[in-house]
Each structure stands twice: as structure tokens, then as C-alpha cells.
Amino acid sequence: MLCTANGTRLLTASTAQSAQICIDTLNNQQPPRSSPLYTVMAMANTLEFNPATCRQAWVIRGQSHSRRIATWPTWFARNRGEKPLLYLHSATSSAQLCSLSRGTEQRGILCNDIQTRPARWTRGAHPSLPLWLASNPHCTPYDPASGEETRAIVLAALHALYIEGRPGFYYLALHDQHDGPGLAQQDRADAIKGMYRIGREPPAPLHVRLLGAGYVFAEVVHAARLLEEDWNVSAQLWSCPSYTRLVREANAAERWNRLHPLAEKRSSHLRDCLAGNDSPVIAVTGYPQSVVDPLAAHVRARFVALGAGSVRPAAPDRYWITALALKALAEDGLIGPQQVERALQQYRLR
Structure with missing residues (x-):
């Protein structure tokens, strides 16, 4: 031996x-x-x-x-x-x-x-x-x-x-x-890397991207339905089995680019998945918000991190996710703040 x-x-x-x-x-x-x-x-x-x-x-x-x-x-x-x-x-x-x-x-x-x-x-x-x-x-x-x-x-x-x-x-x-969510054969490699897309978002004038992991992903799916049915907002869904792996790879690519200014820049799975779109990104975890906060450095769009303690002691539910997705759209000037206020009242969040 x-x-x-x-x-x-x-x-x-x-x-x-x-x-x-x-x-x-x-x-x-x-x-x-x-x-x-x-x-x-x-x-x-x-x-x-x-x-x-x-x-x-x-x-x-x-x-x-x-x-x-x-x-x-x-x-x-x-x-x-x-x-x-x-x-x-x-x-x-x-x-x-x-x-x-x-x-x-x-x-x-x-x-x-x-x-x-x-x-x-x-x-x-x-x-x-x-x-x-x-x-x-x-x-x-x-x-x-x-x-x-x-x-x-x-x-x-x-x-x-x-x-x-x-x-x-x-x-x-x-x-x-x-x-x-189910996991198709062609999505397995992306899931292991940390995130993969679920389905296709319905057509709508406004768009957000919702990321979720673990048991809280079910609430993210429900939030996507609320956004579509109540607010005519389309949500692109991503399941993220490992936020940590996404951050580590993105940090490694950034570090390599910093040390090799003459070489072709390296990308990361996180950047590749979210490229070509500037709609707000809302990342949700059942753990404390600090688990998803590091993603912000690598997202080239308005980014909202949500977790246990963000708006209540437990993880945010579908109503909070919906309201804060609308708030991100309002901060980008795509809707008025009155719609955010209406969502807070409609879902009895205050």
C-alpha cells in the first residue's frame, strides 16, 4: 500500500x-x-x-x-x-x-x-x-x-x-x-461549473435575470411567475448550484488578466453566462447574503444580492424577490418607483 x-x-x-x-x-x-x-x-x-x-x-x-x-x-x-x-x-x-x-x-x-x-x-x-x-x-x-x-x-x-x-x-x-429543476444532459457541464439556464423567458417589454440555489430556487421560480403575471416583466432563470465556484473562477480569470496584460483576456463561466445583456441580476441564496455578495464584482449590470438577513431573518420569499426585482428596474429608470411602492403594499411586505 x-x-x-x-x-x-x-x-x-x-x-x-x-x-x-x-x-x-x-x-x-x-x-x-x-x-x-x-x-x-x-x-x-x-x-x-x-x-x-x-x-x-x-x-x-x-x-x-x-x-x-x-x-x-x-x-x-x-x-x-x-x-x-x-x-x-x-x-x-x-x-x-x-x-x-x-x-x-x-x-x-x-x-x-x-x-x-x-x-x-x-x-x-x-x-x-x-x-x-x-x-x-x-x-x-x-x-x-x-x-x-x-x-x-x-x-x-x-x-x-x-x-x-x-x-x-x-x-x-x-x-x-x-x-x-430538471437537468438536461447538455446542461450538466454548466451545472458543475456553477450555473445553467432554465428554459426560456417569455416575451415582455422589461427583463430581469433571477439566479437561485438550493431549496430557495423554488421561490425564485414563483417570483418569475409573479413578475410575468402581475407586472409584465420577463425573468430569465438560472440555477446556480455553486456560487462559490463561480466566484473563484471569475477571481482567477481576473487575477490572470491583471498579470498578463499582453495576452488574450480570459473570461469566466459567470461572465459568459451573463454576457450580452444589461438587465438587472438578482442572485438569491438561503444562506446569508455574504455568500452571493462577491458576484457583484463580476456582473456588468445592476446587481442585487439577497439572502437570509437581507430583508428578514429567513431567506427572501417570492414576494420579496419580486418587489426587489422591480426596485432594480426602477433604479435603472425603466419603471417608476410607484410600481415598487404598489408591490410592497400588494404583497403586504410592510
Whole structure:
């Protein structure tokens, strides 16, 4: 068994082979549409109990307050060769998640179901947790809106971590709502990069762009309907499974352009998706607003960041999203402020 000097696990040819077996087995299944939580549970069951994969991957199900390696299966503690790792846990704070990631040597696919459990904080997570995720260079965090997005992310993570050998770990926030968007085959690569477009907006004289992630994406969809039906405003919808990945890539492109003034400028997935349009962009998250604030530096249009704490302690609902989209149009001089005032009264937001 090949190991580093400090005993951490190493990728071997058998690691890649195990990952490919897991990917092929999961791809051969045709699961029904489900929530992110139940999609991961079904994938975990396949990896753990299917004869083709039960010896090819580690599946750990546990609570994050358990910090001792001894509480894990003994074969994980004693086996220093790396296999694909899928860890289902419930971490409420950055301290718990930090401890957990140290235990996994900052490897694997960590799936957190805390937002499906009763808790004192928005989405079940302490406000420090999303900030820790965004600032940890070892972590690639995702907040999928649907089971289809979740499935694509787990498969991409298996390939990136255990076949390509990329460092770090993936993190998925899981909710149990079943009304997320579908994910077409041609959109999977864009979803992994951080955002992809949902459908086509109806014709209308006024336009906005609505971005959403996780369970709050359902409210974004409802806001798009309200804008169309009540205000004759067309909304272009984007599902954004990873705001953090979008920001990191955009920052990297900006940094490269700064250091290479004579070279052709690099773009980013965020800029490419939002190019050719100057209508307002409203980005919504169920986490605190600070998760989406960094996108503003890379959006060449009026930008509105919305999250928990922006207008109320919880994430903004469809009515707040609609009213603030109208406010963005008013600030661009495309409608009068009276329409914003009417929306606030009509939806009883004051």
C-alpha cells in the first residue's frame, strides 16, 4: 500500500478503477426524480450494498458531533489506500465541519443534511458554516436545487477526486424538497461549473435575470411567475448550484488578466453566462447574503444580492424577490418607483 510520509492516503491505479466502477454502476441506474437528500441516500445505498461497488467505496453515515476516528468503521481507520468516500453527516457549525474534514484528511464527498432538521439557525446551519465553506481552498461547495443536480455533482466529484486526482473535497448541502429543476444532459457541464439556464423567458417589454440555489430556487421560480403575471416583466432563470465556484473562477480569470496584460483576456463561466445583456441580476441564496455578495464584482449590470438577513431573518420569499426585482428596474429608470411602492403594499411586505 502506497502512503505518504505522514500517513495520509495516496491515489493508486486501484483507486481510479474503484471510482470508475462506482460511476458506471450509478450511471446504469435510472432513478426516479427525487430531492437532493433522497438522491444521495439512494446513491449511498447503491455504493454500500450493490455487489459491484460494496468493496469499491467507503460509505459513512454519522453525526458530525462524533469526532473520534474510532467511531468510524475499523476498516477505514486501518486502511491507508484511498477509495471513493461518501460521507453523510449533519454538521451545524464550521467547527464541526472543520473537525469532520480533518478526520477525512480533507478528502471525499461530504453531504450535509442539517437543513432538513430542526435548528435555531436559518437552514439549520450556524452563519459561520457557509463562510467557512467559501473561504476554504480545499473545499468545493455545492447547494443543489434538485436531485438531478445532486446526482450530476456526485458523479463529477467521483471523477475529479479519484480519477483525475484533484486535491480537496466536495461538499453538498441537502434539502428534501422534490420540486427542483430538471437537468438536461447538455446542461450538466454548466451545472458543475456553477450555473445553467432554465428554459426560456417569455416575451415582455422589461427583463430581469433571477439566479437561485438550493431549496430557495423554488421561490425564485414563483417570483418569475409573479413578475410575468402581475407586472409584465420577463425573468430569465438560472440555477446556480455553486456560487462559490463561480466566484473563484471569475477571481482567477481576473487575477490572470491583471498579470498578463499582453495576452488574450480570459473570461469566466459567470461572465459568459451573463454576457450580452444589461438587465438587472438578482442572485438569491438561503444562506446569508455574504455568500452571493462577491458576484457583484463580476456582473456588468445592476446587481442585487439577497439572502437570509437581507430583508428578514429567513431567506427572501417570492414576494420579496419580486418587489426587489422591480426596485432594480426602477433604479435603472425603466419603471417608476410607484410600481415598487404598489408591490410592497400588494404583497403586504410592510
